[in-house]
Amino acid sequence: MTSPNRVADFYAEYDRHPGDRVRLFAAIANHLDAVQVLYPGSYVDIAPSVWFETVVYADLDRRAAKFFANEDQVQVLVDAKRAAGGHADPIADISFHHLDYREQLPLEDESTDLLISLYAGFISEHCTRYLRIGGHLLVNPSHGDAAMASINPSYELSAVVTARSGDYAVRTDGLDGYLVPKKPQAITRERLLELGRGIAYTKSPFAYLFQRVA
Ligand SMILES: C[S@@+](CC[C@H](N)C(=O)[O-])C[C@H]1O[C@@H](n2cnc3c(N)ncnc32)[C@H](O)[C@@H]1O
Numbered sequence: 001m002t003s004p005n006r007v008a009d010f011y012a013e014y015d016r017h018p019g020d021r022v023r024l025f026a027a028i029a030n031h032l033d034a035v036q037v038l039y040p041g042s043y044v045d046i047a048p049s050v051w052f053e054t055v056v057y058a059d060l061d062r063r064a065a066k067f068f069a070n071e072d073q074v075q076v077l078v079d080a081k082r083a084a085g086g087h088a089d090p091i092a093d094i095s096f097h098h099l100d101y102r103e104q105l106p107l108e109d110e111s112t113d114l115l116i117s118l119y120a121g122f123i124s125e126h127c128t129r130y131l132r133i134g135g136h137l138l139v140n141p142s143h144g145d146a147a148m149a150s151i152n153p154s155y156e157l158s159a160v161v162t163a164r165s166g167d168y169a170v171r172t173d174g175l176d177g178y179l180v181p182k183k184p185q186a187i188t189r190e191r192l193l194e195l196g197r198g199i200a201y202t203k204s205p206f207a208y209l210f211q212r213v214a
Contacts, residue, residue, distance in 0.1 A: 021047035040101035041120020068096030
Protein backbone atom coordinates (compact mmCIF):
# COMPACT_ATOMS: atom_id res chain seq x y z
CA MET A 1 0.00 0.00 0.00
CA THR A 2 1.32 3.44 -0.93
CA SER A 3 1.88 5.82 2.00
CA PRO A 4 -0.55 8.76 2.48
CA ASN A 5 2.06 11.31 1.47
CA ARG A 6 2.88 9.47 -1.71
CA VAL A 7 -0.81 9.40 -2.67
CA ALA A 8 -1.10 13.17 -2.16
CA ASP A 9 2.20 13.78 -3.98
CA PHE A 10 1.19 11.56 -6.86
CA TYR A 11 -2.07 13.48 -7.22
CA ALA A 12 -0.27 16.83 -6.99
CA GLU A 13 2.04 15.67 -9.79
CA TYR A 14 -0.99 14.89 -11.97
CA ASP A 15 -2.85 18.07 -11.00
CA ARG A 16 -0.40 20.37 -12.76
CA HIS A 17 -2.95 23.18 -12.89
CA PRO A 18 -4.36 22.91 -9.38
CA GLY A 19 -8.05 23.61 -9.18
CA ASP A 20 -8.54 23.67 -12.93
CA ARG A 21 -10.67 20.54 -13.14
CA VAL A 22 -12.41 21.49 -9.89
CA ARG A 23 -13.51 24.74 -11.59
CA LEU A 24 -14.61 22.83 -14.67
CA PHE A 25 -16.83 20.46 -12.70
CA ALA A 26 -18.16 23.33 -10.55
CA ALA A 27 -19.47 24.93 -13.75
CA ILE A 28 -21.04 21.64 -14.86
CA ALA A 29 -22.61 21.00 -11.44
CA ASN A 30 -24.09 24.52 -11.45
CA HIS A 31 -25.64 23.88 -14.83
CA LEU A 32 -27.23 20.48 -14.34
CA ASP A 33 -28.57 18.19 -11.65
CA ALA A 34 -26.64 14.94 -11.56
CA VAL A 35 -26.21 12.50 -8.70
CA GLN A 36 -24.74 9.42 -10.39
CA VAL A 37 -21.68 10.11 -12.51
CA LEU A 38 -19.58 7.72 -14.62
CA TYR A 39 -16.02 8.64 -15.63
CA PRO A 40 -14.38 6.05 -17.90
CA GLY A 41 -10.73 6.79 -18.72
CA SER A 42 -10.52 8.95 -15.60
CA TYR A 43 -6.90 8.19 -14.75
CA VAL A 44 -6.67 9.95 -11.33
CA ASP A 45 -8.93 12.93 -12.09
CA ILE A 46 -11.01 12.94 -8.88
CA ALA A 47 -12.34 16.48 -9.44
CA PRO A 48 -15.94 15.36 -10.25
CA SER A 49 -16.23 13.99 -6.71
CA VAL A 50 -15.75 17.48 -5.34
CA TRP A 51 -19.21 18.42 -6.66
CA PHE A 52 -21.10 15.21 -7.40
CA GLU A 53 -22.44 12.74 -4.86
CA THR A 54 -21.57 9.39 -6.43
CA VAL A 55 -18.85 8.97 -9.01
CA VAL A 56 -17.78 5.70 -10.60
CA TYR A 57 -14.28 5.90 -12.06
CA ALA A 58 -12.83 3.36 -14.51
CA ASP A 59 -9.44 3.05 -16.13
CA LEU A 60 -7.13 0.28 -17.28
CA ASP A 61 -3.96 2.08 -16.23
CA ARG A 62 -2.30 0.33 -13.30
CA ARG A 63 -1.10 3.62 -11.75
CA ALA A 64 -4.74 4.73 -11.57
CA ALA A 65 -5.66 1.40 -9.97
CA LYS A 66 -2.86 1.81 -7.44
CA PHE A 67 -3.96 5.36 -6.66
CA PHE A 68 -7.63 4.44 -6.10
CA ALA A 69 -6.62 1.39 -4.05
CA ASN A 70 -5.66 3.88 -1.32
CA GLU A 71 -9.34 4.42 -0.64
CA ASP A 72 -8.94 6.25 2.66
CA GLN A 73 -6.39 8.71 1.32
CA VAL A 74 -8.34 9.40 -1.87
CA GLN A 75 -11.40 10.03 0.30
CA VAL A 76 -9.40 12.43 2.49
CA LEU A 77 -8.20 14.34 -0.60
CA VAL A 78 -11.72 14.61 -2.02
CA ASP A 79 -13.43 15.45 1.26
CA ALA A 80 -10.92 18.23 1.97
CA LYS A 81 -11.63 19.71 -1.47
CA ARG A 82 -15.39 19.37 -0.91
CA ALA A 83 -15.19 21.10 2.44
CA ALA A 84 -12.99 23.86 0.97
CA GLY A 85 -15.59 24.35 -1.77
CA GLY A 86 -18.27 24.88 0.88
CA HIS A 87 -20.08 21.66 0.00
CA ALA A 88 -22.86 20.96 2.50
CA ASP A 89 -22.19 17.21 2.51
CA PRO A 90 -18.45 16.57 2.78
CA ILE A 91 -18.74 12.83 2.17
CA ALA A 92 -18.48 11.66 -1.43
CA ASP A 93 -19.21 8.15 -2.66
CA ILE A 94 -16.26 7.03 -4.78
CA SER A 95 -15.64 3.74 -6.55
CA PHE A 96 -13.05 2.66 -9.09
CA HIS A 97 -13.00 -0.20 -11.58
CA HIS A 98 -9.72 -1.30 -13.08
CA LEU A 99 -10.91 -2.33 -16.51
CA ASP A 100 -11.30 -1.56 -20.17
CA TYR A 101 -14.44 0.53 -20.64
CA ARG A 102 -15.15 -1.34 -23.90
CA GLU A 103 -16.01 -4.31 -21.74
CA GLN A 104 -19.12 -4.67 -19.61
CA LEU A 105 -18.97 -2.36 -16.56
CA PRO A 106 -20.54 -3.51 -13.29
CA LEU A 107 -23.34 -0.95 -13.68
CA GLU A 108 -27.01 -1.07 -14.62
CA ASP A 109 -27.96 0.32 -18.03
CA GLU A 110 -29.41 3.85 -17.84
CA SER A 111 -28.25 4.26 -14.24
CA THR A 112 -26.08 7.34 -14.78
CA ASP A 113 -26.97 11.05 -14.92
CA LEU A 114 -23.66 12.29 -16.29
CA LEU A 115 -21.13 10.45 -18.46
CA ILE A 116 -17.69 12.05 -18.71
CA SER A 117 -15.50 11.65 -21.81
CA LEU A 118 -12.29 13.67 -21.53
CA TYR A 119 -9.22 12.80 -23.64
CA ALA A 120 -9.86 9.06 -23.42
CA GLY A 121 -11.21 7.69 -26.70
CA PHE A 122 -14.64 6.80 -28.00
CA ILE A 123 -16.39 6.51 -24.67
CA SER A 124 -19.80 7.42 -26.09
CA GLU A 125 -19.55 4.37 -28.34
CA HIS A 126 -19.24 1.96 -25.44
CA CYS A 127 -20.79 3.66 -22.41
CA THR A 128 -23.90 5.51 -23.62
CA ARG A 129 -25.90 2.47 -22.50
CA TYR A 130 -25.21 3.40 -18.85
CA LEU A 131 -26.54 6.95 -19.33
CA ARG A 132 -30.23 7.51 -18.62
CA ILE A 133 -32.40 9.16 -21.25
CA GLY A 134 -32.35 12.84 -20.31
CA GLY A 135 -28.86 12.48 -18.81
CA HIS A 136 -25.82 14.28 -20.21
CA LEU A 137 -22.51 13.45 -21.88
CA LEU A 138 -19.65 15.87 -21.15
CA VAL A 139 -17.14 15.45 -23.95
CA ASN A 140 -14.13 17.37 -25.22
CA PRO A 141 -13.31 17.40 -28.93
CA SER A 142 -9.66 16.28 -29.11
CA HIS A 143 -10.17 12.54 -29.33
CA GLY A 144 -13.08 12.41 -31.80
CA ASP A 145 -15.76 11.48 -29.29
CA ALA A 146 -17.53 14.86 -29.54
CA ALA A 147 -17.78 14.40 -33.30
CA MET A 148 -19.01 10.86 -32.69
CA ALA A 149 -21.73 12.11 -30.32
CA SER A 150 -22.70 14.81 -32.83
CA ILE A 151 -23.70 12.18 -35.41
CA ASN A 152 -25.31 9.82 -32.89
CA PRO A 153 -29.12 10.15 -33.00
CA SER A 154 -29.21 9.28 -29.29
CA TYR A 155 -27.73 12.70 -28.54
CA GLU A 156 -28.64 16.36 -28.96
CA LEU A 157 -26.24 19.20 -28.25
CA SER A 158 -27.55 20.99 -25.16
CA ALA A 159 -24.69 23.34 -24.20
CA VAL A 160 -21.05 24.20 -24.76
CA VAL A 161 -18.38 24.69 -22.12
CA THR A 162 -16.04 27.60 -22.76
CA ALA A 163 -12.77 28.25 -20.95
CA ARG A 164 -11.22 31.66 -20.36
CA SER A 165 -8.28 32.41 -18.06
CA GLY A 166 -8.91 29.20 -16.12
CA ASP A 167 -12.62 29.87 -15.64
CA TYR A 168 -15.30 27.78 -17.23
CA ALA A 169 -18.76 28.81 -18.40
CA VAL A 170 -21.63 26.70 -19.70
CA ARG A 171 -23.52 28.38 -22.54
CA THR A 172 -26.74 27.42 -24.22
CA ASP A 173 -27.06 30.32 -26.66
CA GLY A 174 -26.18 30.15 -30.36
CA LEU A 175 -25.71 26.37 -30.38
CA ASP A 176 -26.39 26.27 -34.13
CA GLY A 177 -23.02 27.99 -34.64
CA TYR A 178 -21.09 25.05 -33.11
CA LEU A 179 -19.99 21.74 -34.60
CA VAL A 180 -19.62 23.35 -38.04
CA PRO A 181 -16.61 21.75 -39.79
CA LYS A 182 -14.01 24.17 -41.14
CA LYS A 183 -13.81 22.11 -44.31
CA PRO A 184 -16.98 20.60 -45.78
CA GLN A 185 -16.72 16.85 -45.30
CA ALA A 186 -18.76 13.74 -44.66
CA ILE A 187 -18.50 12.80 -40.99
CA THR A 188 -19.24 9.13 -40.48
CA ARG A 189 -18.65 6.75 -37.62
CA GLU A 190 -16.22 4.70 -39.71
CA ARG A 191 -14.19 7.77 -40.66
CA LEU A 192 -13.95 8.94 -37.05
CA LEU A 193 -12.88 5.50 -35.85
CA GLU A 194 -10.23 5.46 -38.57
CA LEU A 195 -9.02 9.02 -37.76
CA GLY A 196 -9.01 8.48 -33.98
CA ARG A 197 -9.07 12.22 -33.41
CA GLY A 198 -11.44 15.17 -33.61
CA ILE A 199 -12.74 17.24 -36.50
CA ALA A 200 -11.63 20.87 -36.92
CA TYR A 201 -14.66 23.07 -36.30
CA THR A 202 -15.10 26.80 -36.88
CA LYS A 203 -15.56 27.34 -33.12
CA SER A 204 -13.48 25.59 -30.47
CA PRO A 205 -15.12 25.43 -27.03
CA PHE A 206 -13.34 23.41 -24.36
CA ALA A 207 -16.13 20.81 -24.33
CA TYR A 208 -19.72 20.05 -25.22
CA LEU A 209 -22.71 18.82 -23.25
CA PHE A 210 -24.96 16.47 -25.17
CA GLN A 211 -28.27 15.27 -23.78
CA ARG A 212 -29.30 11.68 -24.33
CA VAL A 213 -32.66 11.85 -26.10
CA ALA A 214 -33.15 8.23 -27.22
C1 LIG B 1 -5.04 11.17 -21.57
S1 LIG B 1 -5.62 10.29 -20.18
C2 LIG B 1 -6.96 11.33 -19.65
C3 LIG B 1 -7.28 11.16 -18.21
C4 LIG B 1 -8.42 12.06 -17.71
N1 LIG B 1 -9.65 11.77 -18.40
C5 LIG B 1 -8.07 13.50 -17.84
O1 LIG B 1 -8.70 14.20 -18.65
O2 LIG B 1 -7.17 13.96 -17.13
C6 LIG B 1 -6.46 8.91 -20.92
C7 LIG B 1 -6.83 7.84 -19.93
O3 LIG B 1 -7.79 6.99 -20.55
C8 LIG B 1 -7.48 5.66 -20.20
N2 LIG B 1 -8.07 4.78 -21.23
C9 LIG B 1 -7.90 4.85 -22.58
N3 LIG B 1 -8.58 3.86 -23.18
C10 LIG B 1 -9.20 3.15 -22.18
C11 LIG B 1 -10.05 2.03 -22.17
N4 LIG B 1 -10.42 1.42 -23.32
N5 LIG B 1 -10.52 1.58 -20.99
C12 LIG B 1 -10.16 2.20 -19.83
N6 LIG B 1 -9.34 3.27 -19.78
C13 LIG B 1 -8.87 3.75 -20.94
C14 LIG B 1 -5.96 5.61 -20.16
O4 LIG B 1 -5.51 4.52 -19.39
C15 LIG B 1 -5.65 6.97 -19.53
O5 LIG B 1 -5.58 6.88 -18.14
